[in-house]
Amino acid sequence: MKQRLLLIAIAFLIVACSSSLKKASISSPNEAITVNFNLTEKGEPTYQVLFKNKVVVDTSFLGFEFTDAEPLKDNFEIKAFGTVSKNDPWEMPWGEQLKVENEYNELIVFLIEKDTERSVNVIFRVHDDGIGLRYEFQQQDGWTEALIKEEKTQFNLTQDYKTFWIPGDWDIYEHLYNTTKLSEIDALQFANHKDLAQTSIPNNAVNTPVTLVGDDGLHLSFHEAGLVDYSGMTLGVDTENLSFESILVGSDNTEYKVKRQIPFKTPWRTIQITDNAPDLIASNLIVNLNEPTKIHDMSWFTPMKYTGVWWEMHLGKSSWDYGMTQNMSTWTDTGGAHGKHGATTENVKRFIDFSAKNNIGGVLVEGWNTGWEHWIGFEDREGVFDFVTPYPDYDLDGVTRYAKEKGVEIIMHHETSSATETYTKQMDTAYALMQKYGMHSVKSGYVGKILPKGEYHHGQYMVNHYNNAAIKAAKYQVAVNAHEPIKATGLRRTYPNIISREGLRGQEFNAWSSDGGNPPEHLPIVAFTRMLAGPIDYTPGIFNIKFDEYKPNNQVNTTIAQQLALYVVIYSPIQMAADLVEHYEANPEPFQFIKDVGVDWQQTKVLNGEVGDYVTIARQERETGNWFVGGITNENARTLDITFDFLDENQKYEAIIYKDGENAHWDDNPLDIIIEKIDVNKGSDLSVKLAEGGGFAISIKKLD
Template identity: 45%
Template sequence: MRKRILLFAAALLASAGAHAQTIHSPNHRLALTFALTPAGEPSYQLSYGSKPVIKPSRLGVLLRGGAGMEQGFVVAGVDSSAHDDTWTPVWGEVKSIRNHYQELAVTLRQPQQQNRALVLRFRVFDDGLGFRYEWPRQQQLAYFVVSEERTEFNLPADHKAFWIPGDYDSNEYRYTTSRLSAINTLPIKQLEMRAAPYTVQTPLMLKADDGLYINIHEAGLENYSAMFLNVDTKTFGLRSQLVPDAMGNMAYLQTPDHTPWRTVVVADNAPAVLASKLILNLNEPSRIADTGWIKPQKFVGVWWLMQVGKASWNYADSTNLKLATTDWSKLKPNGRHGATTARVKQYIDFAAAHHIEGVLVEGWNVGWEDWVGNWKEDVFDFVTPYPDFAVDELRDYAAAKGVHLIMHHETSGSATNYERRQEDAYRFMQEHGYPAVKTGYVGKIIPRGEHHDGQWMVRHYARAARLTAASRLMIDMHEPVRPTGLHRTYPNWLASEAARGNEFNAFSEGNLPEHETILPFTRLMGGPMDYTPGIFKIKLDDYGPQEKGRQVHTTLAKQLALYVTMYSPLQMAADLPENYEPHLDAFKFIEDVPVDWDDTRIVAAEPGDYLTIARQAKGRDEWYLGSITDENARQQSVKLDFLRPGQRYEATIYADGKGADWEKNPTSYRISKQQVTNKSTLKLRLAPGGGAAVSIKPVGGK
């Protein structure tokens, strides 16, 4: 259904300040008002019933080498419409998604600047707002350079915030919970190039004292630099901060063009934030016509043993090696190389025995000896294996076992080198039976001076998604910009890392027990995360002196629950096969849990505290439930009213055991079974830093 109203400037009013336009969400709870200030500055405000969400906030874009597009506007036209349809994702948390919104498109012109045109497009959903800047094709403005974007989100109060510092090259931080007035990133020490001391990354999760939950992010980031937020700790105003390139510019555009959507998800309860599909709805439909080859899956991998220092990615310890001149067969092996033919066969055997579809192998290819920290361009060629990795033999061995290998392409941050070699690398994958690739961007970016979250790299990630799709390959990106819903447009882009993953427990002070209760409200708002759960050997001391005192900051039962609470269509059983062998009764949940779903119910949630989610398996009357907590023990009562009426089910409960505690007794777990119906209630006891995982399968008849 669409209803259009078109008004032109001649029929409008003489005073710019009187041009206020208001639209409501379909359920009328949210109201968006657009207006021009007396100086011709675009502004907007958003309210939820009688509660202000965003106070009057200005909009504008500054251009390099000329007058900006932030003031001096008059309204040339207003286009209002309604939209309501339903679409089916290729894979996802639900079987279908309703896309229902009211739209307001305001055409503005600058009489003093050759009548240049700008369109501000607002879409108001029941669960929030999306808006973006659009530049129609026009003679007055063809090619232009964005020097700054002045998008404001002026908040009405000193909200509680869940944030990480603005870093143009890393998302891998612990979350801080504080009031907006207390935000200061200076005390946080870490990796790369950070923005100003009061700049934070999106998605930014906020909780107001009046009971509203607000999430600010962006959608459809494909040809622009990522948006950070500068925080005014006195007025609680937020202003956009884009990532600069090597020249200090933010974006290079050509009309017709547009920015990504700026998004504000709003709800009066935390579960509704997690249930929102606003960001997905603002992305374009799939550009891949035939998606039948795209398969959500689980995998194991030659990876964790390198993280804990039990093996190395590099085959030799030599340095100063060059791709074109080194005879790799003559290198002296260091005896610690992880990706050997024999070891990969062990992983293939384990995967086949436990119905795991894939095996990831890192460190299989030449070049690992001297790339770290050298800012070197030509590190990897992505097609030459080390002497102890038999590509053809492993391809045939995996195929005979009904398993496939997953390729790993660590670019070392050298995107230029990767782009030169991508077509050859993807052809190599096709020839050797690899249907999916995990990419990595560890290190400073080449082209030098560019950033992981700048426009150049944003375009690179989208290009990688397109090229892999053209080769019918799936992709999982590590160290990219944080996702913004582009997996709707490129459904072969199964997952990304782009946050502090489970691996940080192996080589740092680790992730706090609350970490996994915050990530769904922040990083995962934009898309699935390859978090690498499933670590069963919680205490890491036995791996050697480098791991002394380190551990995973969860219980074993919580590691199982993460397969449900940390959504991804690509899930890794990340631990070593030998660490699963003593706990195969618990590993059964990892075997069983799907990675694609028909329905999702957010049962209970509070960012930083707890989360309980139930999901229905794709095409089956089976449900899987995950419940996790922070450092505090909790009791969770879960009504099973989402089950089919009249049907009996068997619930297998993988719970924290007697005395379980993430720090003192993390591997204590208990497995029990009970019969349930849609009238049953499960009572789950979560230990400090703990969790529970439940599989619910039908038994008998009605």
């Protein structure tokens, strides 16, 4: 591992109480991005960001408000500053690529308040693809605990960007993206038109990642990295002055939003900066700003595709609950869903057989454990779910043994119904059960309002809950795929057993949402917003697009070719073949792509794209060296040109292309698909026509 450490300004140039020291600057290794730090005449800390000598973030203020102390905002002087340059490449144990470049320059500004001598450091880390800034509170006399009421980090922008955003909801990220000018954002009005139960959207706030596109082609995405023991950050929008300012997620139970013992560091506030859309997806800024791994052996986790008892319950074919209640050892019919229970021994074995036959490594089983009769809509949810006791019609021992014989891994499911104390008390027992049966992945869920009351999904209490659950899971060799989670902030680098998460409006909305489901533009936006934060468990692969026999007023709003493309475009180390077994068995030719496509990648190339319009991504599988390409479009048909310049020299390949048929359309004719084979080599060109809401997928293998 190559490291280059350079201390400039004479080992941090310690200058005690020097009123003449006002400014400092740092640039990215390629010198395209520059950060200027400055103290105003009032001693207010400010910064400015330039990209290719053009101001991107104009003079913006930094500071804090506290519940038990005066704010930190002015009357500062620079006690010292220093710069560090580092080149620290690393390897992903699983991911979009194997090798990750990690070169940056860092500026540290040591600030001290003149009268009180309270101190805080501001750290700017500048990569070629963006910047991170964070605050550091070092140990100091007379100040041992910070009760943060608000963090006052500003981002003053220089143009009225086209902005792709969701409301700054404190409880859910499951909103459709809105596309407006920055000056036209109205998060409260937008949220109130949705059929989701709202919690708290203070002021006019948006959640991150929020992505902006300028008239000059500049692309910015604002987010955070390394969110540990802190509150999630939303961004308040000043539409008149074209500015963002941090608004931390709070709690109804305390005046403060964050409570930390000093010393501590805040999460990084991040800005990805590129002059084109594909480079946003290619950026590794978020993971690079996290600490190196603390789990050095991940050999027990295998990236995989999986099937499972899930989609059929969203369609209403079966249910999570058994439809019975238990009194001691006797089960009594409650008139519920008895007879429709999905997680039966027989049904799960059917999925195991199908997975074993079709190169699919896992089976997810939702609704296997007791408690589902008393979760949604009940206030007294603590103590309801039992994470070790199966329903009477599910033979946990027998099913697990059967799966092992077939070479298939059972993926555990833990729905907490947001009863956090119940889950915390049972974690060790639940993870130990998984370890006993050789289960290495769990899908956890947090549907509903958080218990204890007054806490929110994205506040400090829940940030710690989600992170602590994953850290504890690692001790039992369990990888976590969290649904209804806190946002991804790159912690998968530090804790690579954090494998995936939801954190967006997923595929299930197509099955039952009253607004018609996710529109065709949804995923071409998601690829440049939510996916910048980390892996997404979107559950693609729905072949029965209309499913009129179950939900005549709902459907998936893509073509079948786009459903195939999502296995490449929307990244996760676990990818679900989400549809019912019978629909795959009835369509063996397109299903072949799902059987073949990889989930763990040697390298990734983003071939083209525009935010909200279209994107094409090529990924090379680690073990085989095979390439897979996926492209998707929004509601507009288009033709995309591909050049296969990512292939090896002097090598012939067979490409199997799965593309929209001549009459394909996401609504009128979503099942129209053409499958063809061609030979390609490095430099070959291909034009592919995508239908409205359509896509294409390509499997590329070497010819002998």
